Amino acid sequence: MTTEQGSTQPGTNDRPVKLACRNVWKLFGTNAASFIRERDGKASMADVNAAGLVGAVRAVDLEIRQGEIFIIMGLSGSGKSTLVRCMSRLVEPSHGKIEFEGKDLLKISDAALIELRRHRMGMVFQNFALLPHLNVLDNIAFPLGIQGQDRATREARAREVIELVGLRGREHFYPRELSGGQQQRVGIARSLATKPEIWFLDEPFSALDPLIRREMQDELMRLQTMLHKTIVFITHDFDEAIRLADRIAIMKDGEVIQIGTPEELVVNPATDYVAEFTRDVDRAKVISARSLMRTCDGSEHGGTVSPDAKIASFSANIVSAGKPFAVINGTGKPIGEVTPQAVIDLLAGIEHARAGA
């Protein structure tokens, strides 16, 4: 296992599973639950349609590990919003299991669910969902007030998170007096006020202008380096997914069709549909040295890179050096090399059979 790049790297398979979906179905229509129970959790799209049902989420299996940013990406109508609502039980799944730290969420009592949501889950909404009658401070302190904390305690905590998201000085503004970006900062601060362990973000930046969106993505990354939350992030924007994700699940028609790191999706798309998404991606920013390296053929090296370094981070150096770079692992031992020609081909978009591929 490589450990050079800290906590948010793909090599996190040894982390405990925080939240898992086991064959989760959500069908809309009459008798949806009995339909899927009778078939023992197995049905094809044709079966579902023939029964007059709409399959919003179908046979989803996935595991979200502690501390990772897990992105669910799909176009509108792909079922991604329904899936994230199944995970938090805002929508009751028709079939399957949602396991939170190994315990089935669908079997716990209402009181336990409320307790869980109060202290361990947080959610940010696409259209902010701020309460129009409360100012910034009261909005952020609201979830704490619901728990019964007294005013002094909750306002102190609210001021902490206001500081964290950079909204100091706006405590007494009302939502309609804030810009979209500021409103979403309030939404983020509010969901963080309860110190949740798992953080659901439902297209949090989709309602914002492109420039603000980028700024907020950076902000999210900054927060994550400090907080190390387990994040489930929904988006329809593949560029956003690639920028933020540790792993991405791509959804289509209610099914998850591929789960992997951004690099895996780009290098080995499971279907044409996935390939279609990844086609216009700036590969140099996604593909790492490991994917491009070949076995050393004994030529002189112009430098060294780590296997997880993105091509874009050393492409200028390798091209100007004109010599292959050695790929070395944590102990300093070369495990392969990357040639300038391979980098140039990648940048130019020339596909060719790679050694080892």
Add this chain to the structure above:
Amino acid sequence: MTVAASASEARPPLQRWLLVWAAALAAVLLVFLLQDSVPWAVNYPASAVVPVADWVSALMGWIKSNLSWLTRSITAVLGVPLDFALNLLAKNFKIGHGADAYVLPRLSWVGVCAVAFIAGHAVGGRKLSLLVGGCFLYIALFGQWTSAMLTLALISIAVPFCIVTGLFAGIWAWRKPWAERLIVSPALDLMQTIPTFAYLIPMLLLFGNSPVSAMIATAIFATPPMVRATMLGLTRVPLEIGEFSDMAGCTARQKLWRVLLPSARPTLMVGVNQVIMLALNMVIIASMIGAGGLGYDVLLALRALKVGEAMEAGLAIVALAIALDRLSQAIAHKQAKGHVHQAANPSFWRRHPNLSLAIAILAVTTLLGLFVPAFAAVPKAITFTTAPLWKAAVNWVTINFFDAIEAFRVALILNVLNPVRAFCEGFPWLGAVFLLGLAGYQLSGLRLAALVAALTAFCAVTGLWEKTMATVYLCGISAFIACLIGIPVGLMAARSDRFEKIVTPIIDTLQVLPSFCFIIPVVMLFRVGDVTAMIATIAFAVVPAIRYTNHGIRQVPPALIEAAKVSGCTPRQTFFRVQLPLALPEIMLGVNQTILMALAMIIICAMVGTRDLGQEVFIALSKADSGRGIVAGLAIAFIGIVADRLFNAWTAKARARLG
């Protein structure tokens, strides 16, 4: 080819319907012509009348004799806050009895006027302040203060009651869809179509001739808009806000009271505004069962044919209505715009400067009233009355234009009203049941047909057929003329912004006036009778026709009009081929509203001597004959429901066709 084929396939149903209608009309005509041999089909036989009225009377009698402990205790409980409000605003508090009674004064009129100015300023700035304060000052200076405060006191107790009841009923209906469908919606429909008069009779019977029964009647009448606003507001809260509250771990109760209802506040405030206006309207009418106040003044003056006094009290009602409406609308508007931040301030007085100022002024002026009589009651010296002026004006008009007015009135009666009346009253009841049922079937299906036919039959079976048709005739003519005036005005308003600017404040004002006020000026000129009723009804019912027509034309998407222009339509073609067809459903909605308002008004016009269901209710009211009054009230409500359902079905069909 295929187009032609499908068109010809689509045609037969329409032709078949035409044939069906021709046959049906012929059949009804036949019944009418053969009425000597089948008299039971034309006039409902008196021997077969179902004595529903007697049953209701018996039921009410039973309730009265067996549940008097309940009604008495309700009266006693509700009487406490009501007396407090009446004493506070109008009557002074008397502590103790007889000669050694100690009198605590009511709020000083100077203080109340000042508060009106402050309230206007707080929610709407200087203009509103002048309007609201001016209205109150007007009431004081024209010597209507005590009556107006009696009315205001009743409203101020009835409105919170309506708001709370409406809120809970709305929440219940929102939580339980079956309750909404089976109980709340039908109840609301009925509550709003039963004429205001009909509410008074059971109240009179159960709670006696007192302000309490007036208040209960007011509360029942004014609650529906709050229920509707609550339901609408709650359904309109964005889904995400509900999801947020779940994710924050709210219990069901926290979710409702701390998230959903506050988020729905702008819509709720619109409901509050409507509640206030309906309450005012009803308090005026409830003066017949002991509400007192301005309505009673009008009633007394009308009965004595003192037009001047009636006009004065009527204008005070108008002033009160405008002040309350603009004030509550401004509050609702402010809510809808949302909050603005302000520096946090710990002190209550600093945070609410207007409220503090208002309380201070009221306290000071009322205390002053103990020593300076001019503060306690409006001094006679500064009030003035316009009653003689109005009387002189009416006299002058009657002397100089009597012939013209009389000729107009007689011509209208002879040439329009009487023939239509004769036609309506001669219409076979069986034919009406059949034709309306057929219309219901064509527009919606068997269920509507059954409903319409059953409701129509009720009017005949209870022996009220002739009076029902008298109501239909007057209401029909009035609504027809109202549409004839209102739709063209609406069309003009839609085509000219300048004209709209002139029309809007007029119809806004017409809409807030209690129905009572429309009768007064007309009765001055045309005396009592059908013509007066018709003119007052037209003035009252014209508003929705104008408003909906204007709105309907204006909401046609600009893209469609541009498309029409680009395809080379002349303005006339654009109007007739694009705007009018698209606006038609909206216009029909306006016509529907006009009919319902005309119906409500016609009933009140029984006060000026019409001979229809309204008169029936009116007589029942004076005799306290609950069965007769309630059955007549139901018949009126059923006319409204039949018209409403048929129009709605028609509009829905037109909407579906437009997509």
